[in-house]
Amino acid sequence: GQSLEQPSEVTAVEGAIVQINCTYQTSGFYGLSWYQQHDGGAPTFLSYNGLDGLEETGRFSSFLSRSDSYGYLLLQELQMKDSASYFCAVWAPDGANNLFFGTGTRLTVIP
Amino acid sequence: KAGVTQTPRYLIKTRGQQVTLSCSPISGHRSVSWYQQTPGQGLQFLFEYFSETQRNKGNFPGRFSGRQFSNSRSEMNVSTLELGDSALYLCASSMDRGNTGELFFGEGSRLTVL
Numbered sequence: 001g002q003s004l005e006q007p008s009e010v011t012a013v014e015g016a017i018v019q020i021n022c023t024y025q026t027s028g029f030y031g032l033s034w035y036q037q038h039d040g041g042a043p044t045f046l047s048y049n050g051l052d053g054l055e056e057t058g059r060f061s062s063f064l065s066r067s068d069s070y071g072y073l074l075l076q077e078l079q080m081k082d083s084a085s086y087f088c089a090v091w092a093p094d095g096a097n098n099l100f101f102g103t104g105t106r107l108t109v110i111p
Numbered sequence: 112k113a114g115v116t117q118t119p120r121y122l123i124k125t126r127g128q129q130v131t132l133s134c135s136p137i138s139g140h141r142s143v144s145w146y147q148q149t150p151g152q153g154l155q156f157l158f159e160y161f162s163e164t165q166r167n168k169g170n171f172p173g174r175f176s177g178r179q180f181s182n183s184r185s186e187m188n189v190s191t192l193e194l195g196d197s198a199l200y201l202c203a204s205s206m207d208r209g210n211t212g213e214l215f216f217g218e219g220s221r222l223t224v225l
Contacts (some may be wrong), residue, residue, distance in 0.1 A: 033212030042115070042216040043154070043201070086152065089212065096167040097142050097208035102155035 002026045004088055004102035011108045012078055020073045020086050020105045029035025032064050032071045035101075038084045046073070046086075075107070083109045113137065114135030115217035117202050123223045129190040132220045136183050143185040144214065145177060148199040157200075160185055161207065189222075197224045 003025040011017040022032065031050035035043040047055050049064035049071060061074040077083055085106050089099040116135040116143050124130050144159035144167075155170040160179035177187040183204075189196055199221050203214035 031212055037181075040218070042218045044216070045211075045213040048212040089154075091208065091212060092156075092167070095208070096159065097161070097205065098144050098154065098156045098159050098167055098169075099212065099214060101146075103153050 002090060002100035004090065004100065006086075006088060006102045006105045008103065009058070009106045009108070011092070011110060013079060014078055014109055014111050016078050017074065017076050018078060018107065020088075020107065021056045021072075022071045022102050023090035024069050024071075024088070024090055024102075026069075026090050026093055026100070029066065029069075030091040031092070032062070033089045033091075033099065034060075034062050034073045035089060036084050037087065037104075043087065078109050080109050083107060086111075115202055115204050115215050117200075117217035117220050119220055120218065121221045121223075123225060124192050125225050126192055126194060128192050129188060129220060130187045130192060131186055132200055132202075132222075134185045134187075134202030134204075134217060136185070136202070137215055140204035140206055140215070141183055142182060142205045142207050143179055144203050145185070145187050146201045146203065147171075148201055148219070149197075154201070157187065192224045194224050197222060 034046040037043040047062040054090045059076045064071040085104045088102040123179040142161045156170045174190045179185040199219040203216045203218045
């Protein structure tokens, strides 16, 4: 089966940097994705790591280490609007077009 | 282009009733998948349709069903509602399984079962 673990809550100060970790166990691995979801909103895609290393998209970066079954999302120059839930996700191992999501991390940005 | 549209956004039902939720994917997207989101269980995969065929199904009872029409619009149905079915039901669309892990989600239908 698939298992993805994240911290349930993280609090950080506006302007700071925060890292959200994700450890996974999966029978087949096809990359790690990250999604953001504001309260009452749709999950929106942030980034994807298919290979080891760092992917950067503006203020957001995502890292993957396949040997450690670990990844993280890094948010820099935090803004109040970054307060949201963040989910890591992996593709189904059998080639199916569906994702398995982590437990989610609620990020609260404080002034 | 227009995003994924789900209707209704909110609905209240009582135990034993049934409900039908609708999803209109992004134009050109042939894959539509459904997810249930609850505070306790997070986002869980229900099923995925592609070109009117169910390709995959998650671990949910048979009370949960769906279908997809020739225009890629999809509906899901839950029969004999239980209190535990109260959740946000999210629809996601894509061309097919891509290389980037990106699905496009709607804002969901929030179902409350009383």
